[in-house]
Amino acid sequence: MSFVSSHSPHGQSPLRTVQVLGGGDAGSSAHVRSLASGLVARGVRVTVCAPVEADHTYDFTGTGADHVHVPRSSDPGSVAVLREACRDADLVHAHGLHASFRAVLALSGRSTPLVVTWHNRAFAESAARIHLVRLLERRVVKAATVVLGTTSDLVERARRRGARDARLGAVALPGRRRAVDPDDPDRLRPKLLAELGATGRPLLVAVGSLDRERGYDVLLDAAHAWCRLDPVPMVLVAGEGPLRAELQRRIEDEALPVRLVGRRDDVTELLAAADLALLPSRWEPRSVLAQEALHAGVPLVATAVGGVPDLVGDAAELVPAGDAKALSDAVVRLLGDRERRESLRERGLRQAAGWPTEDETVAQVLCVYDELTQPRPLP
Structure with a gap:
């Protein structure tokens, strides 16, 4: 043609x-x-x-x-x-x-x-x-x-x-850049973890606008279970939106290990430092976060909605939308299973290699x- x-x-x-x-x-x-x-x-x-x-x-x-x-x-x-x-x-x-x-x-x-x-x-x-x-x-x-x-x-x-x-x-996924030096992928991680207050504890990263469809209310519900872990994970949410004040009040009132860090221009670097990426949305198209996470070899826990299942295949942990217990359980299992995390990392890189x-x-x-x-x- x-x-x-x-x-x-x-x-x-x-x-x-x-x-x-x-x-x-x-x-x-x-x-x-x-x-x-x-x-x-x-x-x-x-x-x-x-x-x-x-x-x-x-x-x-x-x-x-x-x-x-x-x-x-x-x-x-x-x-x-x-x-x-x-x-x-x-x-x-x-x-x-x-x-x-x-x-x-x-x-x-x-x-x-x-x-x-x-x-x-x-x-x-x-x-x-x-x-x-x-x-x-x-x-x-x-x-x-x-x-x-x-x-x-x-x-x-x-x-x-x-x-x-x-x-x-x-x-x-346009303009994807390497976040870290491929010869020394962990070089920047200690500094970034220190800046985020996450040294010595797992880092969970979610990215997206703070609105109803992103499911951050469910994420906060799930975070209660993570408070019982030792060490307690730090959950980082990058993005802005109309629910910021409401979410911040819940985080403070319920003493949740969650930080809202606003819009960031270093999301790729945040993902490179993360132990897990989280996508709790009620609906998602061809999620940029899911693509960035798999490209970076970061295990992903996501809701099985919209275009996510077709996008990630078997390279992520998928949970039902709106189910805080399923989300919290999946995170707890992954944090305690290094072999499963490594398997998801390898599957994610293979899945990403097949994207257009x-x-x-x-x-x-x-x-x-x-x-x-x-x-x-x-x-």
Whole structure:
């Protein structure tokens, strides 16, 4: 299969794509940057439509892509800006539900192919909100030419909503760096453990925004059992969010061995120092933490939700969501079983070696683009 590029042997003009990103969580934003970089390197013209703050953080223009500031969805002018940005696009690729819905509105009346990637599930608690999300999802998938889901359950969700073509989309873990010197992997660990107040005790690390879906209330419930261990593990939670004050009150009132350390730019280093990684979420897509943990050879205890089982296979301890006893028991067992921890470390490295690379992710997306675009004569 041939890809349309600026080096096309058929005299075609370069393919122009518009990547649409809403507010964008860290995973989807990093994916768009990786995708933009790979597409530009292959001769594709790329415009990233996203809030200016996202470009400051992820430097889309640094990949060689153009950036158009599109206000967040609450701004009534965002659709008009997006419509103009997509005016001469050969293909539009939107990431996430809200960005996709705005792309549908912006492309109304046009025949431009629309690819949609669902990186995550839209959460809603009230009945009215659940109904609204369902309506948005149906509108988006019925308008999209192709829907790519980052997990098999997201693909099935798109099909249930009426998608005519829904597929599993490869998504790599972008920009993974070695956290430590491979010739001396424990060199920085003593210093980091001392800084964290975890010298001489097991370190358990969880990473993610402090919201309901992350299951940190269950993590705190489970931490009661760990207080009886000797030495008592230190649980480190990296992230910020609306539940910080509530969680901090529980930690203090219940004297739990848990520290909330806010957002960190050294998560890879924290994982390298950890004895276990914890993922207690009520739902997860293609979890970045799970990927980082397995890449780093850190045993993972995670809930069997969303895309996690497919992602980790038999390379992690999986427990039911919302079950504090199952979570606490799994941690206690692993801390007391060095052989099992080593087995998970080896399995994790093998599992991670089979995940798609950034080049493979870009190649798959280009295959989709190639299907949906026709040769264009030079201007």
